[in-house]
Amino acid sequence: MLGSLLMAYGTGAVYALRFLYPAKKKVRRELFVASVEAIGPGQSLEYLLPSGAKVAVTRTVKGLVALSNTCPHLGCKVHWEGEKSRFYCPCHEGVFDPSGTPVSGPPKAENLALGRYELTEKDGQVYLVLEES
16 A cells, blocks of 8 residues: 555656656757858858857758768868868878768778758758757
8 A cells, every 4th residue: 555655646746847847848940051052062161050069061962961070080170072072080081971971990990970960941041950958
């Protein structure tokens, strides 16, 4: 009987806490990056997020892509090499394909891809989409 009573009070406490502290809903923000024409074929521009993180917004053969320009191996800055259609990390010769997938070097050995961000286009403008709580 005591066990049943404790379970009932415990269940009630859980629901009371959920009521008092509801889960935060995620807010979707669209941050203006540039006009579509400002990013030519094979070109990349650096975008600074409100958090201070840097993102490379790049026009590849398949379209626009937004990737973290920080190498997931040791945190070095990754550079877009348009003539070779790849992202390159000079610290340890890490190479990533245009989608951010590791191709060679330590990132490939550890299967560490570049972080990816969602992009959207509206009326000829490019926006980076962030979900925040």
